[in-house]
Amino acid sequence: MELDEVIIARRSCRYYLPNEVEEDKINLILKAGMFAPVACGRYENILLYVLKGEKLKSLVKAHSFSSKIYGAPLVIMVLHKENNVELRNEDAGAIIQNMCLKATDLGLGSVFNYSIAQEIKNNPQTIDYLKILNKYDVVAGVAIGYKSSEKTKNIKHEIKVIY
Ligand SMILES: Cc1cc2nc3c(=O)[nH]c(=O)nc-3n(C[C@H](O)[C@H](O)[C@H](O)COP(=O)(O)O)c2cc1C
Secondary structure, three states, X not given: OOHHHHHHHOOEOOOEOOXXXXXXXXXXXXXXHHOOOOHHHOHHHEEEEEEEHHHHHHHHHHHOOHHHHOOOOEEXXXXXXXOOOOOHHHHHHHHHHHHHHHHHHOOOEEXXXXXXXXXXXXXXXXXXXXXXXXXXXXXEEEEEEOEOOOOOOOOOOOOOOOO
């Protein structure tokens, strides 16, 4: 796809098929995330946590996360080291947007997902289950998968501009 087409085609998908995303596609999405700009180039402070297969299924089952991720078979969480609080949201935003654009380019649906990140970070049991080290904080996530519907919210993509 041309860049402009990808940008316009990337809309939040909230309807997924259960089909797993292939490993090569996941790797391309992760690579796109890693090429995002992050503050001061401090990539070493960030961790990408891939949740899929049985791990994601048991998490969804135990904590009723399904509605938050709309049944998507893949979630990638962005974690940041605790000692670097400043600009972590911006870093996660850039990384997730790159991953969403790559997912779109590969014909997959995606949705920026803050609510699952919130669920995970507010739930000590989940943190234990995922073996997330103390020094990392869950910042945000993205749910990805094959779409079961092209339906999107009727959002107007207009932002006020002044010159
Ligand atoms: C920081 C951030 C957090 C978001 N969190 C959620 C979320 O938890 N659940 C959800 O369904 N959509 C979430 N979204 C998606 C937005 O609702 C969506 O991008 C926006 O309404 C524009 O629609 P579009 O993505 O279809 O263009 C989030 C988006 C951003 C940027």
